[in-house]
Amino acid sequence: MGSNLSFPEVEIPPDRTYIVTGGNSGIGYYTAKEIARMGGHVIIACRNMSKAETAIQQMQEEYEKEFKEKQAKLQETERTEPKKLNVEKMELDLASFEKTMKFIEEFKARNCPLHCLICNAGILVKSKEMTEDGYEMSLQANYLSHLLIILHFLPILQKSGDDCRIVQTSSLSYRFGKLDMNNINYEQSFGTTSAYSNSKLYQIISMYWLTRHVKDKSVTTTSVHPGFVKTQMTQTNTFGRVFSAFTRNGYAGATTTIKAAIDPSYKGETGVYFSNCKIEPTTSYPKNVERQDELMTYSFQVLDKYLPHDIKQYIDM
Template sequence: MGADLSYPQVEISPERTYIVTGGNTGIGFNVAKEIAKMGGHVIIACRNMSKAEAAIKQMQEEYEKELKEKQERVQASNRAEPKLLNVEMMEIDLASFDKTMKFIEEFKERDCPLHVLVCNAGLATASKVMTDDGYEIMLQSNYLSHLLITLHFLPILQKSGDDARIVNVASDAYHFGKFDPRNLNCERSYGNLATYGNSKLFQIMSTLWLSRHFKDTAVSITSCHPGLVKTQLMQGTAMGRFFGKFNPRTPLEGAATIIKAATDPEFKGVTGVYIKDCKITSTSSYVRSAEIEKQLIDYSLETLSKYLPQNLKDYIDYEDQGSA
């Protein structure tokens, strides 16, 4: 692949909590498992609880198998007993603002710290699908609901120590997206690659906006491109068939950049960057357009205004935008 997809095996305190949305499958499954193997407390936030339960069982089984194989290779005399991975699950449906808020409130009720939020869950649809809230499903699930979670959890991250992080799993597919106020909700046209690209473009642009406007720089906010990965995400879509021709990575290879962004001590305090192949890289000039960014944030905050924290301006430094 021509890329060094490596990340350090760091020792993570069991007191350090990570939320991984969509952690029951694909990239998110591997992110959650690898962080738990390092010692972290991981919460996978998923829509389907039976699949989440099965995923946690699979993580444990894979970990024990990997440990056994490693010990057999080195013929270790003092073989460590496998630990119980500290992974639990919470329910979330990103295609519903009410259900996303239910997840947010349930986590807040725990009154526990949050050190890293990995906004990983995403979907790609072959045809246009509208949510019950009236939004195109990729726009809402991939972008708007993750932004809503982020805005609510920023104060929790802020209180959780000097190394809190938000990692947005984006994609180079953002190059296919654009901010068109006349077609944000696919009112005029729909193309699955363009619409998916929009959701990832908006995710990256909001990352940059947040990195500048959040008042506490101790919380780093980054976005990552996992590469072309063979997952369930694009099965049955034209873009999945198209990208499938380009020797896609395994889910673990795709997870490497996200794991590095979430755990590597070298990324402590590094904010407002785009990470690809485990390295910081540049984005297009379109992503950095101040005019387009303002239009996007105006739209986003107005769309989410009903669900935003009442004290948002206490920790986000921004001018009045829309009705938010």
């Protein structure tokens, strides 16, 4: 894993709740498993409930196996029994605003606190595909729907404690992205790599905008580059194969996300970008205020009918 890819072992209170989108596979799977192992209450938000249930069972089995291997090295009087990981599933389809809203409303109906929202799910499409809402698939699933969740859950995060966080899984590929307002929905041209890179760029741009405009600064917003991780997504396209020699496994890829989500030393750190388990500067491109305002004006127009009615109470618009 490398000495620079690590997160602190902390004891997470069982009432501290984490949502991990796309928590049934890849980076999200290991993020959810490790946070639950440390004691946290984890909700994996996924499109396929059958795969989510299988993932939860696998997490428990892997945890118990690893636990017993560690216990075998202890004296018999020091040994304990493994716990049941507190992981549950909720249905979320980011390719549909209505289905994303269904997830949002179902979580709100729980009247449950939320301490960390990890926007991890992401797709890289092989060809141009439009959602039922009329937006390019990676634009909506990677960026717009996650932004919608953030905007609805901000008040819950703000009420849940003094160390609540939003962590977005971005990518170093944001450096290859560009905000072209004349082609943001790929009306003129489309490229697999550019669409993915753009969606990751938009996440970082929105992070900087939210840092400036959210009224209550108690909730931190960060972005994470997990490294080039070997997942089903990255192995089925040219972009992933180009970087195959540099790929990490899912666990190594999750370390930076986990660190940003749970490390006590990063309490209060907001508007920052993590790579290799440490804060690194982004390029100046997403920091441009006019560019931020352009993207967010467009985003709010797209999401208008789904926005919280009281959004102006907690965001300067």
